[in-house]
């Protein structure tokens with residue numbers, strides 16, 4: 279039998295089988311564990327891969343947009359209603375270039391048009407504004423469904439690092455997702471996919487999914503030690519790694535750095551890590567809870583604190599994996615890696631750079647950051 283290939287054009291319609299809120303009372307965040315049922319799909323993935331999923335927009339936001347332009351939600355657009363089209367297929371949170379250009383053209387000489395010609399002012403103006411904001415701020419332009427729809431971008435899939443091993447959890451895929459919520463211009467807003475998963479999935483909802491392989495982010499095929507750095511939701515692929523090691527009975531050395539704000543409310547999967555330390559699928563766990571003391575402690579500080587042992591593992595050929603926040607964490611962790619190699623490996627600044635370059639060439643330094 280030839281296995282069906284699922285992709286963006288032909289996703290598998292999966293179902294949520296379990297959801298658990300990982301953050302506990304007292305946390306300022308909302309991070310959740312999702313278990314998605316793949317039965318009937320024969321879908322396969324490896325630890326390190328991501329799941330792509332096609333989300334749906336918030337129906338309340340779709341209704342507000344339709345109210346604003348005075349359009350009939352039931353009006354047909356091809357085979358779907360106007361409401362369904364905006365709900366399922368188009369980006370209504372982030373205004374795209376065609377909508378911006380159309381408004382600019384209709385408002386020559388306006389402060390909006392001027393701001394759109396200046397990249398810095400443009401970015402500042404657009405930050406935290408959605409399609410509803412832009413249309414609301416330009417009531418002089420009378421958009422209709424026919425003129426608005428072609429100006430909207432298609433609704434994009436979102437990627438999530440898979441936090442399970444298929445061999446440990448047959449016919450399932452697990453995700454660890456931080457719900458994105460914020461307030462902007464006096465209105466509460468939410469990330470499309472993360473709030474859809476957290477707040478709007480009904481029993482019958484199908485989740486269109488496919489696997490996005492990441493062939494570079496893999497467990498080693500030999501006995502090389504591994505060091506994993508995954509603060510926040512960055513821990514997701516490392517849960518998959520540890521599960522896989524347990525199923526395979528791998529007992530080479532594995533060290534996990536995990537970080538969040540508070541131990542009491544954000545120590546995701548704590549019991550699983552403790553069990554893994556017991557059975558040897560994890561050798562060492564180092565945590566950094568940034569707000570549990572007066573001064574902030576992050577994973578990069580713990581790497582430095584444990585620098586001598588970190589260097590020993592590297593010297594034994596350890597592979598270093600980093601997953602999570604691209605904006606700050608990845609750079610801070612990279613700087614800490616250079617510093618500890620310099621300090622404990624007895625190298626100059628230049629020597630540490632060369633060592634890290636060699637790690638990259640030898641596929642011993644992998645980053646999956648977003």
Ligand SMILES: Cc1cc2nc3c(=O)[nH]c(=O)nc-3n(C[C@H](O)[C@H](O)[C@H](O)COP(=O)(O)OP(=O)(O)OC[C@H]3O[C@@H](n4cnc5c(N)ncnc54)[C@H](O)[C@@H]3O)c2cc1C
Pocket residue numbers: 328333371405406436437438439440454455456457458459460461462468469470471472473511512514646647648
């Ligand atoms: C390879 C890969 C793996 C990933 N793995 C994970 C994972 O394991 N877990 C996980 O949680 N995420 C993961 N992500 C991120 C994930 O894909 C989504 O980007 C994330 O969930 C947000 O998507 P969303 O649809 O909820 O939000 P979107 O609708 O995409 O909204 C996010 C946008 O909202 C805006 N925004 C956010 N906060 C504010 C604010 N305060 N003020 C103004 N604007 C704001 C920003 O423009 C931001 O880009 C991964 C990404 C990649 C590329």
